Amino acid sequence: MDVRQRIGWNLRRLRKEREISQEDFATDSGFDRGYISGVERGVRNPSVLVLERIAVALGVDVAELLDAQLATRFAASAIRLC
Amino acid sequence: MDVRQRIGWNLRRLRKEREISQEDFATDSGFDRGYISGVERGVRNPSVLVLERIAVALGVDVAELLDAQLATRFAASAIRLC
DNA sequence: TTGTGACTGCGAGTCCGTC
DNA sequence: GGACGGACTCGCAGTCACA
Numbered sequence: 001m002d003v004r005q006r007i008g009w010n011l012r013r014l015r016k017e018r019e020i021s022q023e024d025f026a027t028d029s030g031f032d033r034g035y036i037s038g039v040e041r042g043v044r045n046p047s048v049l050v051l052e053r054i055a056v057a058l059g060v061d062v063a064e065l066l067d068a069q070l071a072t073r074f075a076a077s078a079i080r081l082c
Numbered sequence: 083m084d085v086r087q088r089i090g091w092n093l094r095r096l097r098k099e100r101e102i103s104q105e106d107f108a109t110d111s112g113f114d115r116g117y118i119s120g121v122e123r124g125v126r127n128p129s130v131l132v133l134e135r136i137a138v139a140l141g142v143d144v145a146e147l148l149d150a151q152l153a154t155r156f157a158a159s160a161i162r163l164c
Numbered sequence: 165t166t167g168t169g170a171c172t173g174c175g176a177g178t179c180c181g182t183c
Numbered sequence: 184g185g186a187c188g189g190a191c192t193c194g195c196a197g198t199c200a201c202a
Contacts, residue, residue, distance in 0.1 A: 003133065003134045004130060023184075023185090032179070034180095034187080034188090038187090045131050047176075047195070048086060048130070049085065049086070105165075105166090114196090114198055114199085115165095115166080116168075116198075117197060119166060119167060120168085127194085128195085132195095
């Protein structure tokens with residue numbers, strides 16, 4: 001799985017856990033809503049500074065955004081649920 | 083510690099473990115030597131796609147480049163050794 | 165062998181909108 | 184609520200010469 005998709009699924013997972021919308025998270029993290037959408041879908045290529053801002057907004061460590069296992073699991077269950 | 087410094091120390095640590103120069107690693111990973119130098123010193127802000135290329139060239143997972151503990155330890159010992 | 169400043173092209177990141 | 188588009192700005196990717 002691509003790093004961008006890994007990050008995307010992890011971001012979506014952690015955001016959903018907190019039960020907030022992309023718009024609310026965008027304002028929290030100080031990013032554009034459309035940009036957050038792109039990151040979640042894995043079409044954007046964020047820099048590590050962006051990653052840090054996202055991690056801080058989520059209250060987790062940057063490394064957690066790159067966790068392959070959790071991303072894969074969440075992606076699989078998300079596909080099953082839809 | 084800044085994410086960029088974390089990545090920098092981890093890259094330097096893993097590269098030194100393999101006993102190769104910045105120049106050799108640059109050719110291996112397909113980057114410019116000056117750019118690698120900047121990433122190691124934490125003055126560059128690489129994108130996640132760059133991170134993946136570096137990780138592949140090192141033969142490790144991207145998450146390992148963001149490991150805070152190993153980076154801090156190596157940085158401390160490096161300062162002690164110099 | 166590595167650090168560093170300066171440079172250009174292009175993509176990251178923003179703001180508007182529609183569906 | 185979220186996907187997706189266009190147009191825009193600014194900063195990063197990638198390179199080189201020199202210390």
